[in-house]
Amino acid sequence: MLAEVLADIHVPRHGKGRPRTRPDAVIADKAxxxxxxxxxxxxRGIAAVIPEKSDTIAARERRGSRGGRPPKLDTGLYKNRNVVERSFALAKQWRALATRYDKLAITYRAAVTLCAILTWLRRLGDTP
Incomplete structure (x- = not known):
């Protein structure tokens, strides 16, 4: 699914130019x-801010010098992962999103977009 998600990224630039399709980094948990x-x-040239699983660390250490180097982890950037978790928690307050009542994917995506827009407007102080 990661390839499909990355293919859907299109962030418009200010002014002219084609939209950005590559994020600077992907922040995710151990899963x-x-x-x-x-x-x-x-x-794709994207930084992975993902910690290693404990069993992967143990396997690498068991192999000794043949185990390779551990992947780099930007701990400062990883601490901001909770922003995404809080955004999902906000979206799950909409009962239709949490239970996925919509049968069509396009309707569900529209509800997610509407939820994101309303959340963004609230953050700006322009409550509808």
Missing amino acids: YSSGTIRRQLRS
Whole structure:
């Protein structure tokens, strides 16, 4: 699914130019620390801010010098991961989003977009 999510990224630039399609970094938890995900991000030139699983660390250390180097982790950037978690918690307050009542994907996506817009407007202080 990561390749599909990355393919959907289109952030318009200010002024002229084609939209950005590559984020600077992907911040994720240990569940996304597989080698496949790290290879996909590395091939696109995206920094992976993902900590290693404890069993992966143990396996690498067991191999000694043949285990390779641990992946780099920007701990300062990783501490901001909770912003995404809080955004999901806000979206789940909408009952229709949390339970996925909508049958069509386009309707569900519209509800997610509407939720994001209203949340953004509230943060700006322009409550509708």
